Amino acid sequence: MGNSVSDSAGFKAWFGSRKVQRIIVMVTFMIIPLILLFLFTYLPFGEMISFSFYKMKYIGKKTFVGLKNYASVFKREDCFGALKLSLYYMLGSLVQLTIALYLATILSFKVKGGNIFKGFMFFPFLINGIAVGFIFKFFYTRGYVFDTVLQWCGFNLENLPYWLKDQAINNYSLVGTSVWRYFGQNMVLFIGAIMSVDSSLYEAAMIDGANKFQQFIYIIVPNIKKIILLNVILSITGSLSAFEPPYVITSGANGTGTYFVIMHEIAHTQQKVGLASAMAVVLLAIILFATLVQKIVFRGIYGQEED
């Protein structure tokens, strides 16, 4: 016990050393975000996975049923079949990315009033999704905005379809709202990426006699392919989990119930929490799988030099 003084002095020196201090600073900075991440993301997610093995409601007793919920997800036509609707949204996202890339390319060259156009086209993204839903509910109502505009263009109301009633086209109508809302955001991301392309490349290309289209193919696309990849992944995963347009505009009725809308109905109306959790886990697996496939495909297209 005689050397306790020197011991504590040693401890102080050790505690004050740069290496230890660095670790302490790192831990204290990270601990709060990590706790939050765990508490609000991983813990509920883990709970959800455990729910998916039970037959349960929000309150009341739960019964363990093993993999039965997962079996129903694949067997039931309304669960897994709802993923077919995602094809509409994927198609929509391709259209959306094409429009966005096209406009981004045009707007990144010198255009009169370019900033105003950017502002107008980005604006829909700033509107709340629920509000977009209500806007389009009236937009598509028989004899309202869309029909009126088409009548100005010479269409006859008799020949126009019912945009939300006709099951052959109502999903396209809903996808249209989603394209309208998100293409501006994609466009802004693309413009940002195109801006970062070294402008001397264009000059060199022009001296070599390349036209604008060749500049786009050989300069712009290779330089922004990471952003394109990111947008494609986000759009595809987004279309798998499409929710707001069908939920707000048609409440999922009339053949517009996407996977998420069906999941919401099963979880909240039918109160089959276990089944809905299993649906969520399956969707997560599908999204992970889709992302992986896309990564591999894009790597195949662009070669190995990535990362």
Next chain:
Amino acid sequence: MKLKRAVALLMTAAISVTTVGCASDKKDADKTTTAKQQSTDATTGGSEGEPVATSGGETYGEIKLGESYKDLTTTIKFIHHKTDRDADGTIAGYIAKFNELYPNITVETEAITDYAEDALLRLSTGDWGDIMFIPAIDKSELSTYFTPFGTVEEMDQYINFPKNWELDGMCYGIGYMGNAQGLLYNIRVFNEAGVTTLPKTPDEFIDALKKIKENTDAIPLYTNYADGWTMGAWDSYLGGITEGDSTWLNQKFAHTAHPFADKGNGTGAYSLYKILYDAVAEGLIEDDYTTTDWEGCKGMINRGEIGCMVLGSWAVAQMKAAGDKPQDIGYMPFPITVNGTQYATAGPDYCYGINANSSEDNKHAAMVFVKWMVEESGWCEFEGGYPISKTAPTTFDFSAATIIEDEPALPGDEDLMNEMNSESELSFNAGGNSKVQAIVEAAATGSKSFDDIMAEWTQKWNDAQSSLGVEIKY
């Protein structure tokens, strides 16, 4: 040196842990004793006599408004779904009046838009306030979350529908207003169409709709398809109205092998939904049902642009208020006649329930407030509802039909309908809007015949019965 430091650190850590451990042990021990004492108190208190509503408090019946609990000072919170009445100050007005009588009881309110879902989520947290409108929970859970108002027998002297939220003979919920089920219609449109006597059977009703289509510009039947819940409203005619039997809905339905069979005499669940299918198939509804507008339909029926709508009596007040022809809005019994009698069911809307986890003071204050709201506020009458209080003045008249009240489920079967609804996913009277919307879709596109739909429902119902092990009795 390094080793010494590590040992020292370990020692310090060990010492601090043990100290903390001791302290918390002691606290825990203290807590257990108090808890034990409290629980013994509670047992002795409870075993003295009859089951009482709040331990030591007065029941709903015993409370004399203006006399009981006058010296109680507390703040209670009331969560509800009436966002419209919250916004227009009606509820605040009632609370102000209540405070003239009980100035020391402060009532806070919160109106929730998506009430049916949010209330369930909040309920499970336990910390939601003192009074709520009871959401769709299993009856066996009532005593976990709510405080009883008194025995059903006793409550029957004061209010209508005491059995709606009953568990073990105790009443846990009191409606804020009652609903009678019938058909909302525009009297002028029916007269102009030449419908002189009100339809009493499904066939007469379809004929009346056809006359409206031929003779007027009005939409005969407005479905309100797009809003969903307005379609689910069709379920509320099951039971008393379709079968003429007050026990069918809650006691027989779940045990019936073929509840959706065609009886051939214009009664039963089959005939109810067949009315909707036929009306759609014959083009007697609005042109584009996917874009119907709930707020808009109120003005439309008031102006005479709509013939009728299938909605509970609660809607009458709103339709009258939506335009300048309130005298044109009428309410008639539903066009199904069972053995020569037209029935109308009546039941409570959302019911006040008092939090079982509130403090005793708050429970007493909540009890006083609920009694005042039911007996004195006049809210039910203001909404044009079927009366709840047996003493408060009312103007509701529905004498053309025999009023029956759906009996609650038999003991042991309280949760059966909820279980069946969830298992079959048909969700009758529990948000099962999509299945009724599907009838409209099938009728409009011709994708399925009505008998196919009923066969599907029967299949789902029977599957649910066998997976839950429900005994088939009827």
